[in-house]
Amino acid sequence: MPEQIIKAVNVSKIFNKxxxxxxxxxxxxxxxxxxxxxxxxxxxxxSGKTTLLTLLSALTKPTSGTIICLExxxxxxxxxxxxxxxxxxxxxxxxxxNLIKTLSVFDNIAVPLIxxxxxxxxxxxxxxxxxxxxxxxxxxxxKAATLSGGEQQRVAIARALIQDPxxxxxxxxxxxxxxxxxxxxxxxxxxxxxxxxxxxIATHDPVLNGHPLIDAVFCIKDxxxxxxxxx
Amino acid sequence: xxxDLWIISLFILYGACGFLLLWALPAGIKIIRNWxxxxxxxxxxxxxxxxxxxxxxLQYALxxxxxxxxxxxxxxxxxxxxLIKGAMCAAGxxxxxxxxxxxxxxxxxxxxxxxxxxxxxxxxxxxxNAPLTPQKYYLLFVAVLVFGFDxxxxxxxxxxxxxxxxxxxxxxxxxxxxxxxxxxQTATQxxxxxxxxxxxxxxxxxxxxxxxxxxxxxxLVFLSAIFVYADMIALKYHFVKFIYGMPSHNCLFDIFWSxxxxxxxxxxxxxxxxxxxxxxxxxxKMVQVKHLAKKPFLERKLKWxxxxxxxGHLLILNLYWLYWII
Ligand SMILES: Nc1ncnc2c1ncn2[C@@H]1O[C@H](COP(=O)(O)OP(=O)(O)OP(=O)(O)O)[C@@H](O)[C@H]1O
Ligand SMILES: [Mg+2]
Numbered sequence: 001m002p003e004q005i006i007k008a009v010n011v012s013k014i015f016n017k018x019x020x021x022x023x024x025x026x027x028x029x030x031x032x033x034x035x036x037x038x039x040x041x042x043x044x045x046x047s048g049k050t051t052l053l054t055l056l057s058a059l060t061k062p063t064s065g066t067i068i069c070l071e072x073x074x075x076x077x078x079x080x081x082x083x084x085x086x087x088x089x090x091x092x093x094x095x096x097x098n099l100i101k102t103l104s105v106f107d108n109i110a111v112p113l114i115x116x117x118x119x120x121x122x123x124x125x126x127x128x129x130x131x132x133x134x135x136x137x138x139x140x141x142x143k144a145a146t147l148s149g150g151e152q153q154r155v156a157i158a159r160a161l162i163q164d165p166x167x168x169x170x171x172x173x174x175x176x177x178x179x180x181x182x183x184x185x186x187x188x189x190x191x192x193x194x195x196x197x198x199x200x201i202a203t204h205d206p207v208l209n210g211h212p213l214i215d216a217v218f219c220i221k222d223x224x225x226x227x228x229x230x231x
Numbered sequence: 232x233x234x235d236l237w238i239i240s241l242f243i244l245y246g247a248c249g250f251l252l253l254w255a256l257p258a259g260i261k262i263i264r265n266w267x268x269x270x271x272x273x274x275x276x277x278x279x280x281x282x283x284x285x286x287x288x289l290q291y292a293l294x295x296x297x298x299x300x301x302x303x304x305x306x307x308x309x310x311x312x313x314l315i316k317g318a319m320c321a322a323g324x325x326x327x328x329x330x331x332x333x334x335x336x337x338x339x340x341x342x343x344x345x346x347x348x349x350x351x352x353x354x355x356x357x358x359x360n361a362p363l364t365p366q367k368y369y370l371l372f373v374a375v376l377v378f379g380f381d382x383x384x385x386x387x388x389x390x391x392x393x394x395x396x397x398x399x400x401x402x403x404x405x406x407x408x409x410x411x412x413x414x415x416q417t418a419t420q421x422x423x424x425x426x427x428x429x430x431x432x433x434x435x436x437x438x439x440x441x442x443x444x445x446x447x448x449x450x451l452v453f454l455s456a457i458f459v460y461a462d463m464i465a466l467k468y469h470f471v472k473f474i475y476g477m478p479s480h481n482c483l484f485d486i487f488w489s490x491x492x493x494x495x496x497x498x499x500x501x502x503x504x505x506x507x508x509x510x511x512x513x514x515x516k517m518v519q520v521k522h523l524a525k526k527p528f529l530e531r532k533l534k535w536x537x538x539x540x541x542x543g544h545l546l547i548l549n550l551y552w553l554y555w556i557i
Binding site for chain 1: 268269270271272276279280282283356359360361
């Protein structure tokens with residue numbers, strides 16, 4: 001029985017609670033993710049995939065319920081601790097990338113390394129290594145704003161991977177890539193999994209259907225977990 | 232009086248302190264009213280960030296408050312004696328009216344209040360769930376009140392200084408009980424018991440500190456209060472003589488002068504370290520009951536600071552005495 005790395009118990013998330021625009025984004029979600037597995041999160045647009053990822057990756061707190069990540073109950077931590085936790089353990093690829101538009105690709109990828117006691121040479125080496133891996137090394141000096149969607153996506157992936165996180169959380173990581181690049185990214189993911197990482201992907205990209213990388217699929221609809229075949 | 236450059240500088244320091252406090256205050260009120268740690272709304276997130284911001288503000292406020300205290304001391308000790316006839320040091324200048332000593336004591340109290348807030352804040356921030364927020368913000372209100380009172384008393388003090396007044400000072404033989412901690416006559420009478428308490432508690436407290444557990448800390452607070460009182464008498468009517476090398480100069484303030492190698496800063500600095508140690512240990516004990524995980528390392532460190540402070544304090548005073556005897 002593989003060990004659980006992430007566990008959610010009866011998690012709900014309600015936006016704007018008690019106001020007129022109250023939105024129940026997630027309702028009573030319980031799930032477990034095994035260490036060193038690759039898990040797919042499926043569901044139609046607006047079903048709550050991104051919301052669930054932000055909860056599991058300590059970006060927001062649940063309205064109710066408990067989230068255990070790496071054996072720690074992170075559901076009600078103050079921001080300072082969540083930030084440190086994310087920085088140490090998680091690599092996050094956002095659906096909308098969240099790149100810093102005015103910085104170069106190099107700087108964008110190097111951002112997570114800033115708090116670490118690394119020399120400029122070490123940082124350069126790491127950035128070059130990781131950008132070669134996702135094939136964006138020919139654009140390192142470009143401003144992030146001038147890149148195509150697919151290129152931005154690869155920068156976002158590089159940034160998430162640069163700290164060698166234990167858990168990789170990817171929100172639609174292949175949405176802007178052509179099928180050749182998509183399968184290359186999936187090769188990278190497979191490689192990471194072989195190196196012991198846990199990978200959590202939200203997507204509706206059919207490329208991932210039945211992909212050998214995936215160990216488990218969670219299907220989410222209207223904020224609730226449903227049996228696999230619904231998606 | 233208020234056109235004096237030193238006094239203007241002092242009020243600039245008040246400006247800095249007051250500015251920081253008044254900046255922190257609305258945030259504190261908002262946090263007390265709206266804090267809901269279980270929610271993760273935009274508003275709550277903002278409050279959590281404000282929480283960090285306020286502690287940064289108060290760190291600076293503490294810095295300015297300490298400068299303010301030292302500057303006030305220097306002002307009363309070095310600058311004002313040139314303006315007030317008969318005064319030679321702060322004992323004379325602070326005693327010219329009823330507000331001088333109060334102004335000094337309030338400034339000392341203010342430093343300890345900021346220290347309390349920052350220490351509780353430190354404990355609060357060391358736990359993932361910020362267990363002492365928003366309660367810790369009540370101390371911010373206390374700080375603001377004390378700040379206001381301090382400013383008020385200090386203004387009254389300066390306003391009450393008449394240039395033609397003749398102040399009494401330490402070595403003068405007549406009684407200064409309106410100004411000093413205790414009058415000269417009673418002091419000599421109480422010197423013997425005070426010395427006994429000074430040495431008795433000076434030995435007992437480090438011993439208690441080593442075996443500190445449970446509620447002994449509250450006993451320690453009580454004993455510390457007695458110790459400080461006895462310490463002041465012993466210092467004023469016994470030890471300072473050996474610092475000055477004069478038998479009748481019972482002054483607590485000249486020891487801050489450069490002539491005496493700023494010994495006063497060392498003597499009161501070590502005492503302050505001891506008191507801060509006891510204060511922090513007490514606060515730790517008070518909040519630990521409900522909210523905090525045990526912090527044995529921190530506790531040990533604080534015990535060390537307090538003990539080293541106290542022993543240093545005792546040592547410095549006795550070395551002066553010993554030096555004179557030998
Ligand atoms: N910050 C927010 N404030 C209010 N409502 C929100 C917020 N974030 C998400 N929602 C709502 O929660 C629901 C779920 O959104 P979510 O982004 O998780 O969907 P999704 O499954 O990721 O969709 P997509 O596939 O289009 O990315 C939506 O109805 C959305 O409008
Ligand atoms: Mg989404």
